[in-house]
Structures are given as structure tokens and as C-alpha cells.
Amino acid sequence: MAARTQPVVVIGAGMGGLVAAALLAARGREVLVFEAAAGPGGKIREIEVDGARISAGPALLTLRPLFEEIFATAGESLGAQLALRAEPLLGRHAWVDGARLDLPVEAEAAAEAVGQFAGPAAARGYRAFRERARRIHAALEAPFLRASRPSAMALATQGGLRGLLGTSPFTTLWDALGEHFPDPRLRQVFARIATYVGSSPLKAPATLMLVAHVELQGLWAVEGGMAQLTEALEALARRQGARFRYAAEVREILVAGGRACGIRLADGETVQAAAVVLNADPAALGAGRFGKAAASAVDRTPVDRRSFSAVTWALRTTVEGVAPAAQTVVHVDDPTAEYAELGYRARLPAVPTVTLWAQDRMAGATPPPGPERLLMMVNAPARADLRPDDAAALARCGETAFARLARAGLVLQRRPGAEVVTTPADFDRLFPGNGGALYGPAVHGWQAAFSRPGARTKLPGLFLAGGGTHPGAGVAMAALSGRSAAMQVIEAGG
Secondary structure (H helix, E strand, C coil): CCCCCCCEEEEEECCCHHHHEEEEEEEHCCCEEECCCCCCCCCCCCEEECCCCCCCCCCEEEEEHHHHHHHCCCCHHHHHHCCCEEEEEEEEEEEEEECCCCCCCCCCHHHHHHHHCCCHHHHHHHHHHHHHHHHHHHHHHHHHHHHCCCHHHHHHHHHHHHHHHHCCCCHHHHHHHHCCCHHHHHHHHHHHHHCCCCCCCCCCCCHHHHHHHHCCCCCEEECCHHHHHHHHHHHHHHHHHCCEEECCCCEEEEECCCEEEEEEEECCCCEEEEHHHEEECHHHCCCCCCCCCHHHCCCCCCCHHHCCEEEEEEEEEEEEEECCCEEEEECCHHHHHHHHHHHCCCCCCCCCCEEEEEHHHHHCCCCCCCCCEEEEEEECCCCCCCCCCHHHHHCCCHHHHHHHHHCCCEECCCCCEEEEEEEEEHHHHHCCCCCCCCCCCCCCCCCHHHHCCCCCCCCCCEEECCCCCCCCCCHHHHHHHHHHHHHHHCCCCC
């Protein structure tokens, strides 16, 4: 075993890496974090547009108690470091025919809104859906979400076969939602939870209803933007003694004696390590982007198992017509056609679902006069490493997306120099190794949730964190992965 006088090296200052660094340092480990970018955050990033900083990644925080627990473990308080404001709406859902549903976080208010939108039977279906999501989450929280490397066998052993079947692993999310929502528009609304982890509801298991339960426990806007969260975690790690080096690209994970023993930077510098925590998509590791010796630490991710990528437009502009909510989703007329184009044909949908985040309206805030900060997104296939972006298809997709927003009452006044477009190829350059996929492997099929790499790899001394590892994609899940990685390093004696 490597000498404990050597540091634990963390590669990547995204959410998983930051949490792992803070918790390891709090347990007295010497921690060195290397990040290729100029600062922390990973996919929680900001873009400068027309003189303003616009969040270009996750918009809202879930599982606030988890982050309170992380800060408390280090002897500090989340509330003393960050101002969090409750977001009252899960989202606004709109269609181009003028239909609109504002879905509150609060349970009975949401049921009432669903009932007004689609009738009393729909409200009953919504209550049943919430209860089913709660049961699935309760069954999975300890043996799955908080386990370092769960398996279907372990879950069945702990909860029994009935407990396993109660998580609905063999039913697709799309089919399960049909049991609760005869109105196809409501089926669309709640099927979007699959896209939160870059997956198609036509192929994802109904187990993903646990994501809905997590959301229903509360959404939080971070005052100043989500980047404040990563900066607070970096500061927490520093106060515990962790050190950070930015603009420091790691090219290779060194292996000796059958275990990870350090890293080599792009400039040739080597750093010895007691253990290495990699906060990157495991697909990049399996593809050899951190050296051939470490590539066999995980299985390679087949192209058809990649999650979605995206096309985003970061804008500073004015909105005419209906005032947007913090999050507005404009749905397509035929969602199955959209998911078929994304998943089976691996191409941009001719008519996409459009999500718009109004960053100056989070938690009911009133935006300042003049242009406001917006992020618009459509899902896209992750194939940027296999073929170049189709400029004509991207242009058509953008025009269609803006036109559909306008038909739903949201007219964005586009201005030269006031928008930045990010494509799958851009995401592949920012986060290489998976063709622009933003959520690690897709959650398709009942085994998918159990096939994500866990914190421990096949290579002793090498541990994983981030949204591509267990328990899954998203800010809170990546934080859980970072905590798991820290625990596994400590258990292994690193």
C-alpha cells in the first residue's frame, strides 16, 4: 500500500471532486486537486454574454439536507456560506395551442393545479403518482442511493422480491405514467424526469420516479447562481487543508505494482499519490484518455449507451408576451417521435421540446429593467466524436425552438452579440470522452441503474466520482458520489 505521507490526488473540481476533496481533508487526509479549467465547477459553469454572467448548467438545487450534512461533517454550516431561496414551482409547462400548467412544489397545490388542468380524475392520478414515487424512493434510498456499489441481488436480499418489484424496474417510465395519467399532456410533463438524467422515457425504467420524489422535497435557488455552490465547496475544502491547482490538465493516471500510484500532467510533471479520485465521465477513462494502464479499470461505454447531449443558447435579451417562469417547458405535439429521433435515429429532432430558464426570475424574483439572463436548451444525441455537428440541422433546430417559444407566448428579442450557442461538439471539447454526453451512461433498461461504475474501480487505488458514476446524474447525485468516493478511499486506507 502507498505510504500515507503521499496525498490523495483528486482529478477534476466538479461537484463530485469538490465533495470528495472537502470530506477527505476534513478526515485529515492531505488532498491535492488538479483541474484543467481555470476554476471549479465542471458542468456547473457560467458564460459571459453581453457583459453578464449567465449560468450555463444546472439551475436549481435539490436535496438540501445532503449539502447541510456535507458542511456539517466538516464542522461548518451550509446556511452560513450560501443564501438559498425556495423555488415555489416545479415548472411551467406549455403547448403551442395555448394550454398551460403551472405545477407547484407543494403537494396539494400541485394536485389542485393538475385537477384544474385536466379534471378530478387527473388530480387523483397525480396523488397516486406522488405516492408511488415516494414508495420507490423509500425503498431505494438506503440500499441504492447511499450504497457505494448496489446490486439488484443486494436490493432483493434487503427488501425481498416484493420490495424489488415495488420499485417498478421492469416497466418503462412511459408505460407506468400511462397508468396514472390518461391525459397525454400530463404523461409528457412527468416523462421529462427521464431527460433530467439524459434518458428516454420510452426506454427508462419506472424506477426513475424516485427523481420526481427528490424534486418534490423542494427546489432551491442559490443566490448569485449555482456557481456560488461550487465556490463555497472549494472554500470549504481549502479551509480543511485541501490544495487546488487550476489550468493543470492530467494526461495520465500512473500505475505501478497493480495499483494507481499517481498522475502525469500535460507538461510532464508527475505527482505520486496514496490514492487517486477521478471526477470525470468513466467513459473517458475506459477510452484511454487517462492512459492505457488505467483504461481497464472500468468497462468501456458503448456508443448506444450514452446519455443525451444538448444544444443550449445563453441569452441576454428581453421577453415579450407571457412572462416566463423560472423554468418553462414548451412541449411538442408528438413526444414519442422526438424521443425516437434522439434515441433510435441519433439525430436532432425536427420539432424539439424546448426548456427555458429565466435566471433573474428564480424563486419568484422580479428581474431588473432591461434585458434579462436566459438559458434555452433542447436535447441532442451524443455523437460529436463520431461526426461533426451538422450546421444546417443546428440552425433549423434553433429557428424551430425560438418559433415554438413564440407560439407558446414567449417572444425572445434576439440581438447580435447577445447570445452564445453551445453544441454537442462544444460539450465534447469541454468534457471529452463521451461524444458530448452530459449525464454519463443512459438509464435504459432495468439493469442500467446497477451497471454504472461505483466509487471503487477494478484498479486498486483508483476511485470514481461524478454524475457518470453511481448513483447517477445531477448535482445532488454527483455530491453523493463524491461522498461515497471519500468513504471508499478512507476504507481502503488511502
